[in-house]
Amino acid sequence: MAVSEIPVIDIAGLVAGDPAASAAAGRAMREASERIGFFYVANHGIPQALIDSVFARARDFFALPEEAKAAVKVNKRHRGWIGHGGAKMYTGAKVDLKESFVFGLELPEDDPEVAAGTPLMGPNQWPEALPALRDTVYPYYEAVLGLGQSVLRGLALSLGRDAGFFAERFARPLARGSLIWYPPQPPDLGQDQFGVAPHTDYGGLTFLYQDNTGGLQVLNAAGEWVMAHPIEGTFVVNIGDLMHRWTNDRFHSNPHRVVNTSGRARQSLAVFYDPGFHTVVDPRDLLDDPTQAKHAPVACGEWVVGRFDKAFRYRAPTG
Numbered sequence: 001m002a003v004s005e006i007p008v009i010d011i012a013g014l015v016a017g018d019p020a021a022s023a024a025a026g027r028a029m030r031e032a033s034e035r036i037g038f039f040y041v042a043n044h045g046i047p048q049a050l051i052d053s054v055f056a057r058a059r060d061f062f063a064l065p066e067e068a069k070a071a072v073k074v075n076k077r078h079r080g081w082i083g084h085g086g087a088k089m090y091t092g093a094k095v096d097l098k099e100s101f102v103f104g105l106e107l108p109e110d111d112p113e114v115a116a117g118t119p120l121m122g123p124n125q126w127p128e129a130l131p132a133l134r135d136t137v138y139p140y141y142e143a144v145l146g147l148g149q150s151v152l153r154g155l156a157l158s159l160g161r162d163a164g165f166f167a168e169r170f171a172r173p174l175a176r177g178s179l180i181w182y183p184p185q186p187p188d189l190g191q192d193q194f195g196v197a198p199h200t201d202y203g204g205l206t207f208l209y210q211d212n213t214g215g216l217q218v219l220n221a222a223g224e225w226v227m228a229h230p231i232e233g234t235f236v237v238n239i240g241d242l243m244h245r246w247t248n249d250r251f252h253s254n255p256h257r258v259v260n261t262s263g264r265a266r267q268s269l270a271v272f273y274d275p276g277f278h279t280v281v282d283p284r285d286l287l288d289d290p291t292q293a294k295h296a297p298v299a300c301g302e303w304v305v306g307r308f309d310k311a312f313r314y315r316a317p318t319g
């Protein structure tokens, strides 16, 4: 296993809106995005106490009896509990050894886009058995969306665009939060059993807060798996496939996987920060010479729905 090549970037000045610090953080994030597609952000401004309480409430949720979790079983809008066996990263992979609870932008049924039947948009499914979950997790989710806006400003500047270029295309984002629980993985399950099998993320940027267990591994340019060790107080940020397309392959959407051989449960909190449903991701937006585009434009929502249909069993026609 190679030593970590994933840089830690201090974003205090970016979060505060300082122009010189924003430009410097943007350059550092761009460089990491071009090289490995992963970086850590430190001094991100989200209180540790909030993060810690999300971990604690997530633990409470996964400890609920099966029936209480099944009461919020994932629905068509991809909100709710996904039990063990619900996610598979590619054909031929074993199912991931994990459970998760998924939520997103809270929108009422009478919101015009929801009422129009836009896929993946609508209200969340919060467990009645645990009201503290919503009260902790939703403020955390909103804080990560704010962090996402800061990171997008830095990246836009680093690509020679207005600071708001990405940020405005991520208004009403298709961002999904996921509380993830990995049981301890017994060694006899084999080398091809993963907490999450090798995959790339589908969308824009992923913001991951992992507990101190370890187990996240990233493929580097030399084809070696590199540990993305937990670093207290930091988020791991990585580039997803839509950002890879948008930047015309300049930013890497790198394969990564989780193996939890620690002998204890592992927890992580992911926010998959994707643009708005109707946002068109077009590499020509970021090219000086539009004829160089390697990818056709795609609408974010259609893309994400297409990827979900493959990965999640509950969406399969046979159920």
Ligand SMILES: O=C(O)CCC(=O)C(=O)O
Pocket (backbone or CB within 6 Å): 180, 196, 201, 208, 210, 216, 256, 257, 258, 267, 268, 270
């Ligand atoms: O839990 C982690 O460390 C990573 C999870 C992940 O890669 C994913 O859910 O896409």
Ligand SMILES: [Fe+2]
Pocket (backbone or CB within 6 Å): 199, 200, 201, 206, 256
């Ligand atoms: Fe991932």
